[in-house]
Amino acid sequence: MHPTYPAGSSLSTFASFRRLGPYVRPAIPRLAGGLLSALGASLAALAIPHVLQYVVDGPLTEGLAARDWAGLAWSVALVLAFGLAEAGLVALRRTLVMFPGTRVEHTMRMAMFRHLQDLPAAFHDRWPGGQLLSRIMGDLGLLRRWLIFGLLQVVLNVCTIAVGVAVLVVTAGWLGLVYLAGAIPVVVIVFRFSRRYRVISRLSQDQSGDLANTVEESVHGIRVLKAFGRGHDALSSFTGQADRLRRTELRKASVDAGLMTSLTLIPEVTLGACLILGVWLAGTGQMTVGDLVLFFATAAVVSGPVADLGMSLSMTLNARTAVDRYFEVMETVPALADPERPVTLPAEITGEVRLRNVTFTYPDAVLPDDDDARPRGAILHGVDLDLPPGTTTALVGLTGSGKSSLAMLVPRIYDVTGGQVLLDGVDVRDLTRADVRRHVAVAFEDPTLFSASVAENVLLGVPDDVPAAERDRRLHEALEVAQAGFVHDLPDGTGTRIGEEGLSLSGGQRQRLALARAIAARPAVLVLDDPLSALDVTTEEAVTARLAEVLATTTTLVIAHRPSTVALADRVAVLEDGRITAVGPHAELLATSAHYRHVISSLEEDYETHEHPGSRQAAGDQEVSA
Numbered sequence: 001m002h003p004t005y006p007a008g009s010s011l012s013t014f015a016s017f018r019r020l021g022p023y024v025r026p027a028i029p030r031l032a033g034g035l036l037s038a039l040g041a042s043l044a045a046l047a048i049p050h051v052l053q054y055v056v057d058g059p060l061t062e063g064l065a066a067r068d069w070a071g072l073a074w075s076v077a078l079v080l081a082f083g084l085a086e087a088g089l090v091a092l093r094r095t096l097v098m099f100p101g102t103r104v105e106h107t108m109r110m111a112m113f114r115h116l117q118d119l120p121a122a123f124h125d126r127w128p129g130g131q132l133l134s135r136i137m138g139d140l141g142l143l144r145r146w147l148i149f150g151l152l153q154v155v156l157n158v159c160t161i162a163v164g165v166a167v168l169v170v171t172a173g174w175l176g177l178v179y180l181a182g183a184i185p186v187v188v189i190v191f192r193f194s195r196r197y198r199v200i201s202r203l204s205q206d207q208s209g210d211l212a213n214t215v216e217e218s219v220h221g222i223r224v225l226k227a228f229g230r231g232h233d234a235l236s237s238f239t240g241q242a243d244r245l246r247r248t249e250l251r252k253a254s255v256d257a258g259l260m261t262s263l264t265l266i267p268e269v270t271l272g273a274c275l276i277l278g279v280w281l282a283g284t285g286q287m288t289v290g291d292l293v294l295f296f297a298t299a300a301v302v303s304g305p306v307a308d309l310g311m312s313l314s315m316t317l318n319a320r321t322a323v324d325r326y327f328e329v330m331e332t333v334p335a336l337a338d339p340e341r342p343v344t345l346p347a348e349i350t351g352e353v354r355l356r357n358v359t360f361t362y363p364d365a366v367l368p369d370d371d372d373a374r375p376r377g378a379i380l381h382g383v384d385l386d387l388p389p390g391t392t393t394a395l396v397g398l399t400g401s402g403k404s405s406l407a408m409l410v411p412r413i414y415d416v417t418g419g420q421v422l423l424d425g426v427d428v429r430d431l432t433r434a435d436v437r438r439h440v441a442v443a444f445e446d447p448t449l450f451s452a453s454v455a456e457n458v459l460l461g462v463p464d465d466v467p468a469a470e471r472d473r474r475l476h477e478a479l480e481v482a483q484a485g486f487v488h489d490l491p492d493g494t495g496t497r498i499g500e501e502g503l504s505l506s507g508g509q510r511q512r513l514a515l516a517r518a519i520a521a522r523p524a525v526l527v528l529d530d531p532l533s534a535l536d537v538t539t540e541e542a543v544t545a546r547l548a549e550v551l552a553t554t555t556t557l558v559i560a561h562r563p564s565t566v567a568l569a570d571r572v573a574v575l576e577d578g579r580i581t582a583v584g585p586h587a588e589l590l591a592t593s594a595h596y597r598h599v600i601s602s603l604e605e606d607y608e609t610h611e612h613p614g615s616r617q618a619a620g621d622q623e624v625s626a
């Protein structure tokens with residue numbers, strides 16, 4: 001599958017990390033404290049060789065002869081003190097950075113989750129869930145580990161190497177310069193490594209996201225896989241992806257290992273050269289044995305950070321990839337942003353909806369061949385439709401004609417690409433999204449429920465400030481209208497937690513809860529996308545009868561796939577070739593619109609063939625012609 005999400009970033013590593021500013025700023029004092037402690041620990045480590053030089057040239061060579069025990073004891077005590085200071089400062093560093101690291105991760109995770117809620121449906125159509133999951137979990141975990149260990153490690157290593165090499169050059173002259181020459185191949189190798197590693201790191205993190213996506217899809221569609229005995233296909237697709245990820249990880253590890261070998265080898269070879277030169281210099285009296293000890297002890301302190309540079313560098317590049325992947329999501333501007341100066345609707349509105357010359361194209365629409373009658377890729381064009389307050393309008397059309405797309409424009413799940421949707425005379429784009437959702441509720445054919453109690457699911461659209469008694473009243477009324485009395489037989493009644501996506505319930509039970517949720521919100525406008533499709537004839541009749549009472553005061557747009565749903569409506573709107581071609585009562589349209597007759601007869605055929613063979617006479621014809 002070709003990814004539809006962006007991959008890679010043209011920013012420099014520094015520019016990439018700079019975007020972390022707002023999240024990291026509050027953590028800077030503690031991070032700086034951690035850095036100072038770490039630097040202090042390094043300086044303590046670098047000071048120990050100087051004490052050794054003093055001991056070798058002083059108490060050890062002269063003092064032993066002069067029995068200067070006090071000088072010797074002081075030197076040992078000093079080495080011990082520097083050692084203890086180093087250990088204490090390392091512990092302090094860990095304590096200081098742990099808190100900000102986890103706090104930055106938490107803040108960024110919350111910000112991303114909020115942003116995901118704000119992003120339009122078109123974004124979620126395009127981005128696989130696993131990619132989002134891997135970014136909000138895996139990438140932010142990587143970033144936390146880098147903030148706690150990697151960042152300080154890089155700064156510390158670079159500082160220790162710089163100070164150590166400066167000390168070597170100043171105290172040992174030529175010997176120091178020979179050691180410094182080893183930096184030339186190190187710089188070249190690090191540069192080449194960074195370029196290669198960035199590409200592999202990105203590939204590996206993207207492949208982890210794809211793998212997470214496959215797991216999510218398989219778990220989500222487990223029933224279909226089981227029903228069609230396709231579990232082994234899912235497994236082989238998963239195995240293929242997991243193998244690809246493993247190969248990428250192996251490539252990453254081998255590039256990493258190459259760098260680490262070079263970074264260990266180069267200082268060792270350089271030290272070998274320095275040893276030959278140093279022994280000659282000490283032998284010819286150009287430097288003391290103490291100076292030689294100082295040189296090699298300092299070089300040993302520097303070699304550790306040079307070897308560690310590989311690990312901290314790969315951590316940094318992984319973190320940089322994580323930051324890029326995080327901001328690819330965060331920098332997607334919500335297309336359905338609230339207006340700067342929104343119009344405020346009164347608490348009570350009439351619920352009049354008007355669509356004016358509406359055009360709609362999906363952002364990633366597959367464009368059909370040029371058709372003079374409609375703009376390229378447009379699902380809807382030139383749609384005019386009025387939904388007077390308190391009326392129920394059924395929207396009918398052939399399958400794929402754009403009914404659901406039109407319905408989703410009213411609650412602003414998508415925005416029109418041309419024309420206007422007016423709610424009580426105000427363009428819905430001039431309202432805040434919260435205001436639109438307060439007045440417009442939706443029930444979809446494929447209901448989504450959350451892992452929460454029945455009551456929480458049904459009351460999802462009821463504002464938090466509604467008093468408990470009123471919430472309870474609405475809950476019971478909505479459950480009664482939607483004929484969802486079955487919830488009272490669940491172990492904890494309306495308090496029963498329903499499993500993920502309500503999968504512990506039947507399709508019809510889930511639909512009834514979704515319908516109850518739309519009713520409980522007491523909206524001025526109700527959009528019902530074939531909400532009764534999974535119900536049996538008797539239940540559908542009972543729901544339809546009670547729904548007709550509720551809908552008496554609500555402006556309703558109901559998408560009808562069944563003749564009985566059409567019977568709910570005062571009038572019918574016919575969608576044909578992306579536009580509304582007829583509006584009127586069912587009987588009138590039957591007489592005047594050939595396309596309507598064609599749609600109704602195909603609905604009846606579908607109903608007869610697929611859903612309720614033999615019941616057409618009982619439920620279909622009778623209700624439609626009522």
Ligand SMILES: Nc1ncnc2c1ncn2[C@@H]1O[C@H](COP(=O)(O)OP(=O)(O)OP(=O)(O)O)[C@@H](O)[C@H]1O
Pocket residue numbers: 125362364365366379397398399400401402403404405406
């Ligand atoms: N998220 C999407 N992205 C791109 N195209 C889409 C998307 N959803 C639907 N479409 C396309 O829009 C067209 C209309 O789809 P829509 O679901 O609105 O039709 P419908 O009349 O409700 O169909 P049905 O009666 O089968 O439910 C179809 O050609 C479909 O391929």
